[in-house]
Amino acid sequence: MGATIGYVDKCNLMSRRRFMAATAGVVASPLLPNRGLATGLHTFGHGAFDIRVCSDGHMVVPASMLAIGAPVDKLAEVLRRTNAPAPMAWPAANIPLIQIGRELVLVDVGDGKNFQPTEGELLSCLRVNGIDPASITKVVLTHAHPDHLWGICNSAGELNYPNATYHVGSAEWNFWMSSDVATSLPADFRGIVPRTQRALAAIADRVTFVKHGDEIVSGMRVLSTPGHTPGQFSLELEGDTGLIITADALTHEVISFEYPEWVNGFDLVSDIAIANRRKLLALVAAERTKLLGFHFKYPGIGHAEKSGSAYRFVAA
Template sequence: MSISTGRDGRDLLNRRTFMGATADALASPLLSDRGLSSSAYAFRHGAFDIRVFSDGHMIVPASMLAIGAPADKLEEVLRRTNAPTPMAWPAANIPLIRVGGDLILVDVGDGRNFQPTEGELLASLRLNGVDPAAITKVVLTHSHPDHLWGISNSAGELNYPNATYHIGGAEWNFWMSSDVATSLPADFRGIVPRTQRTLAAIAGRVIFVKHGDEIVPGMKVFDTPGHTPGQFSLALKGEDGLIITADALTHEVISFEYPEWVNGFDLASDVAVATRRKLLAQVAAERTKLLGFHFSYPGIGYAEAFGSAYRFVAA
């Protein structure tokens, strides 16, 4: 697997800017207004009752999402998304799905361990009457901090103590490898110790899954690699289908209209670009509903053909 190297070395600068900004933000108690919502966006899809909770949002240099992109085009994208140039504020949308006797959480947010503008999930669940102990399954689409680090509290106790944890076997093997740090860009290697501790905390409850496996009937694992080696999305039966995209698509303008732009968080940019193109072609042709982790809340909509690429249409 090739690690993304971007263009003109600018990916390294962007990564350093992001990691430095994250460290500064973690040191500041005044960064964000953490007003929690007393409601979550709810809808039904086939047999699934779905509520979308927010874990807050990230603050990242927009250039991290579009390494080497023409500056004028990137500025135009930011204007359209009301982002505070030169930053982007990717949302963190986490679906809670009830089906049969199961209550399934898809990713767990960052637990206030990565960026102080995230980490709202647990409080939002409780505010909406959801006991974390009632969750029966946690699906981990991949192991980046904003999707994984909310598994346990500061004492190392599981926040979802009665759940089984479903993760791709390739993803687990990659992050738990003794030499994983050498496979990462230098400025991302600092996330490895906490990531490995977090995964180790669920070792006795983990269920490894692969492409085509069902979490429950009608909820199927759908490989979407490139962002990380073992990242997957979820395909849910019902109507024309629903795909919970994880980070195969990360921005409601960039990922759709400029799928060839290099995302600095993708570990294998060539694979990630190919995954985006294939996924977009499929969902646009089939009119499949999408739920994107990083799209503007609640992150639900469709892809439709637009010129030589696509555009996102919010549902």
Template sequence: MNKLTRSPMKRREFLSVAGGAAIAGAVPSPSRASGRHRFLHGEFDITVLSDGFLTLSADILLPDASPEVRSPILTSLGGDDSGARVQANVPLVRYGKDLILIDNGGGDNFQPSTGRLLQNLLSAGFDPAAITKVIFTHAHPDHSGATTTASGEILYPNATYYVSQTEWDFWTDRDFESRRPHALHAFAEGAKRDLLAVKDRIQLVGEGDEVVPGMAIVNTPGHTPGHISVELQGRDNLLITGDACTNDVIFFQNPNWHFGFDTDPELALKSRRQLLDRAATEKLKMLGYHWTYPGVGYAERKGEAYRFVGA
């Protein structure tokens, strides 16, 4: 484990959501399991691959909204009053000889509707052994769960793994269970499984660190204590947001609403507002992990809120 040199709930039990397939049958939106969207951004060649989808309950997606407000939003997401599906969009970034994944999906460690990334990588002609870097925006199981196979082998055997110092310290704390709420314990179990599996390949990063030239870390804490986003230089710099803004429909229109899996709800709101305000002001391109596939677009101001405009 190394430190990278810097360059100029409202909580619900994890297992109840990991078993979210219980409501999946009621939600008809497509899985995007075979999604593949490619575009160029400056020196970067980006392919957005699908890891499938996950199903979240209404209480997780919209904890602040009344039932009458929830219903039309969930319908617009292709769901019903019990919940809705959200996509899992994984960017694969080619830069020179590097192939960089930003998050690696759920593998076999989340809902059965996730874990499609490996299949889609292979279908697109990419060998897992060719992946040189994996950046974790955070260590929730739908973002880091595919670090190892079911038999415990590292799925991307030649990659270096990047995670923020704060994220590493939080989840690998030996006293986690005695110091943190019970609702986080299952999350910590998954995070430790994934992070410790590659501990000898970890690079610890923070604000402003460059993974490759023109690809820098942006701190966006709150969803988890060490959540990061990734900024790529180019025309209309590209911000890859992870879960700093979890859904393009709900949280663009309602930037002051909470999300049920935010570890620090108020800090998460602050990070989201800052992110959307900057993106709208500077006309930055954005890419969101759980946004409508392929999740690439812009934040446009609409009164006190925002509108997502697909690129």
């Protein structure tokens, strides 16, 4: 896929401008809310995998960015049910650490306190729980948004996971590393490009490009779910009724399930994102597949059930 996003609808372009402006305001605010960090680890087994869910903290974003053009009364009702302080939403940042045999696989690396001050807690969470970042053998990067990528290096530019190999979608890499990607983005979104490109460049000599169906380790496969970004993917793990780590194919435990047609202002290609969201929900609800969502309320684990013409998330 090329670097241009000229096919992105105007609604999404405007939503991202509002998001970047709102994020700048949040970062500057002295009254930043704190949900409380999950310093412990939620652990569970799935087939041959031992999984620990770390918290990188949470984001603070205008709820309207998750539901562009949604009816005001319906969005307000969603916020009441999730105990969010309207008009804001507090998406969690749940990062799975997965062990199988001698492999220790980290799925995304958080924002490293480089994007929002309520995030960047992953390294502290690992160390508090006795996990040496140098022991991680593989890092999977589902996509290159700041909250998933910018924690890759420390302030000196050194890799936080120095002994890992890094697995990235080739379409995602080509999109963000294109020399003209900044000019193809809205003006207010271009500021993330330099740090994003530096983060990816830091792993250039140890990156493995992956595509749909590729195995990261035995029993862990790439599941292509683009739309949120051009090369975003989820992960499918074998065992029991299956487990899908959704990354940002599903981003909210109410909105994504009950209102999958609502336009998410974070999605670069909203029509593709909506189509893949619907397809994924139909699949996991029919097969009762376990889900682990990056932005669902910690620890983000549950499954989808059909509910009328849409779905609902049932937390484990």
